[in-house]
Amino acid sequence: MALESSEPSEPNESNESTDPTEPSDPIETTQQRTDNPLLQTENLVKRFGQFTATDRIDLTIERGEFRSVIGPNGAGKTTLFNLITGALPVTEGAIYFDGADITTLSPSARVRRGIGRSFQISNVFGGLTVRENVRLAIQSVARDEYTAVESLFKPTDRYDELNDRTEAILDRIGLAHVAAEQANALAYGDKRRLEIGVVLATDPELVLFDEPTAGMSVEETRETIDLLEAVLVDQTLLLIEHDIELVMELSDRITVLNGGQILAEGTPAEIAANQDVQNAYLGGMTE
């Protein structure tokens, strides 16, 4: 469980030391390359008929990194997410997570390996209670701890350990007081908390966010980001976001996609200074 883990997830300082448990000085500036990245894609290609949505993408995400993916509409951001989470099969190339080839794994198998995906706010189990929402995610990760007969016939409220973990998550996302409410009945902001709590409950190492602040006011955006940073502090984050200011402020590194290819990659400062990016993307945004 991530929440019980005391291990710092900051990236390691040097290339020699790749043991994540070894304490190291966190670096505030540019991330260093390591030999043990959390996620790596190699020559990733996705074609829809004649159209190439993802064109030979080599992406490397380090442990503990906050990476944002930006790019104009149709750049292939969502397709990239769908390939990483397994929602779409790849045409060519490979995806490695934590050193293992996950290219052909099903979406659910990837979740169990530690890739969590957050959707837009309404994407919770609306007809179930808040507690049930979180418990389903906890139960998914813990399912090997119980026998088949137990999981078929033992009522959920008698799994003490699962329920304890559920309550812990509920406390952490601040929804313990509404645990018995139906998810549909939650207020706007609480629904988002729940959505993030459900992702957190699957104990992910990497969390993918597809425009978590789409259609929100400045204030709501701020609240959401604060929540992400507070709750997912131990996780590696991969974010698609349109709000450039936000991206510049939050990200360790930024990947710019255009026409299915990586146009540029680097620290926010590097990206801001990149002339290609200016031309292809940022220039168009400051109309």
Added chain:
Amino acid sequence: MASELLQLLVDGLTIGVVYVLLAAGLSVIFGVMNVINFAHGELFALGAYFALALIAPFGGSAFFVALFVAPLLVGIIGVGIERFTVRPLYGRNPLYHILLTFGLVLVINDLIYLIWEPGSVTLPLPEMLSGSIAVLDVTASVYNLFIIVLGALMAIAVWAMFEFTKYGLIVRAGAQDRQMVRNLGIDIDRYYSLVFGMGAALAAFAGIILGGYQTVNPTMGMSVIIPAFVIVVLGGLGSFRGAVVGGLFVGLVQTALRMYAPIFEGTGIFLLMIGVLLVRPHGLFGTDAAEEHTGDLLSGPRGGFLDSQTRTRLGLAMVGLLALVPLGAGTLYSTYAVTLVIEIIIWGLFALSLDFVMGYTGLVSLGHALFYGLGAYTVALGLSHVSQSAFVVIGLAIVLSAVIAWGIGFLSIRVSGVYFAMITLGFAELFYNMLGQLDITGGSDGLFGLSTYYGLAGIGVELDEIAVFLGPVAITGQSLFYYIALSALVASFLLTRRMLNSPFGAVLKSIRENEQRATFIGYETTVYKRRAFVVSGALAGLAGGLFTLNAGYATPSLVDWLNSGEVIVMVILGGMGTLYGPIIGSGIFFGLEELLTGFTDRWRLVLGTIFVLFVILLPGGLVSLPSRLAPALPGTPGRGPNSEPEPKPESNPDPEPATDVDDAHTRGDD
């Protein structure tokens, strides 16, 4: 040889063209409005009957007039059907259209019985079409050639209209994105009515030409609708090209099978359909995009109107009451009452089994009668070949049904939504036709004259021999069977309820709520759905087995698709996703039938009407009625704003949610 092939070609194309006309309407209606129209076969029959009525006063020469006027009339009826029954359902899951149009099938079919005579009638043809032409040893009747040419012209005309007219352009655009079309200021709803009306007119046209070729009878709609669906599914839902290719192909294949391999005549096209769907889950010409998930299935009240203690008490009281029924038989009321309640119990169990998959995982099995029949035949065959012990054969029925359910689930659960409904229907029809053809199952007569005892290893009792009199109360074999059936129902209910409270059940509920999210918190949803399907199949097998134990026979009619439809009716009537609702639904269904048959033979007309009203006005079923009548009582738990959506169309102005989560799967990019 060559002449034989030519003969086959002429005969095959004749049927094929009829199929094309029928399937084209069905497919276009689906492609444009996402509506699966089961009533299409009845509109087809209605066309033939209207023609009959139009021709009768004037003789054969009025045929050509009827060929124009009858489709027009049926087209108007089609517009009415769209306007008043289908339209309120836009924005709901397309499966509700299946349910609605199934209700319409009952209504229209009974209306036909009510207005016209039940037997077969010949449609008078004009002189000029009655001869035959002989070319190279092939004698083709003029009428056959007339059908082929006219049908082909009609198909081309429809295609051209969609391709080249402004009307066709708007309809095609609406199929792509109806909100966009609305934004352009076009009243797309008006076009939907026209599409539906046109589909109905095409069906009527097909009905008339087939009526002239064969005969006109009230079951003609029922007999073409299933092949027509096979064609549409085969070709790809929504694909006009698929309907044309599929229609001609199936017409030819059916004719060829009849000539060369009659044993496959019934089963061939279903094997074909299942085979195609396994390789190409969206049919030959279908695309992923044709399948949209719009709207949720509306199950009964979640959380419940009454608190759990009250409900437990109510349940116990119901069971207690039911347990008293046999005691009054023969004195307070006739023993027929016991027979009736046994039927309700067995079908209640059957409906409960369907609810377990339909209400909790959203898998609508349109072929659930397969498992019912499988249980019945397993018991029948087991009694004749394995053991006469009721317990042994019932055990066999449960196990075999579970195994077959696993197999069918393995093959079909990867296709979803409407395609799943169709593939299960295909399996059931396959089984139905096999039963009628195999010797071991007794052919179309079925198996009968079975005897059994209740016990194990030869020790037990035969129920027929039991008759104990305690004062006015007679304990007979029938009343003992009643208790066995009641125990089976109660045990199944408790078992499934227990399962739903387990982690397994929690996953099933999560799949119903949001399958994509369930996948992305790490559940292999197809595995869970398959397990639910196995449980459901086993329970349906138990229900069918109980039927045969009691009735002493099994016939292919148990697997008739109408039975699959009726069990869905019971689930919806009572309330889907509640487990007890479907049992109540069974009671209402048979209660109504009992009541109505006292007044009229056409009870399905009334029942169908009630069902249509239910689907439109009370999709949550009867058990959702109390909570609808007493809205938002303080302290009523679990009443979320979305658990009871208004069925009115106004509340759902956008049937295609703009941020549908499935976009990620189907479109792939932002």
